[in-house]
Amino acid sequence: MATLRQVQITFDCEEPERVAQFWCEALGYVAQGSTACVDPTGAGPRLYFQRVPEGKVVKNRVHLDVRAGTGLVGAERLAALEAECARLIPLGATRGRLLLADEDNESCLNMQDIEGNEFCLD
Template sequence: MALIKQFQVTFDCAEPRRVARFWCEVLGYVLPPPPEGFATWDDVDRELPPEQRGAWSACVDPSGVGPRLFFQRVPEGKIVKNRVHLDVRVGTGLVGAERVAVLEAECARLVDLGAVRVRLLLADEDNESCLVMQDVEGNEFCLD
């Protein structure tokens, strides 16, 4: 039997810290502690060459269960739709109007954090409703 491997999800972005803070709020994640010998991530940055300051950030599940999210600065902007996206599970087990109400409430919270609502996909014979959104840099994700 194959061994289960841990993984992280990596986002290319322009402002790693901003995107990391957004996803911490969305998922209830936290920023990892700075390396030993540093009180803050700003202290770490001060030790780096200017071009490397703020070049990456991460957020982690405080319970240790979910994958780490890693954010790395890249020079190019987002051009096309993501090939991979996160589904944020907020309506699990709910159906119909009750599910849509929960999706809409979470959507409103995330819009206040800087997300963009794209469209509501209503349930059909094969799928329950979900809400397509974009994070603070335009990366697509779904409220599911």
């Protein structure tokens, strides 16, 4: 039998404290020190933000999906994604491309955090 392991998601960043604050606000997490965020319910993974000397230069190979439209479809889902986007932009997020539903996927909205890390409103 495999051993269950906890997962921590680590972000490389130039300003860890600033990026940590963004993600705490975005997800409703609480700060753990100045460079980590934790889910107050204990259900989600810990997020850790580490300072690195180099800046971001290419697209992320892994990204977070922020589940803003779970269980919703069509216009109701789009409205939920747009409302969450409107909440995150004043925190420093950047809006990306809206991907409309197709035969395989529901609509999602590409975004970036304050240092350009991609994430999706899903």
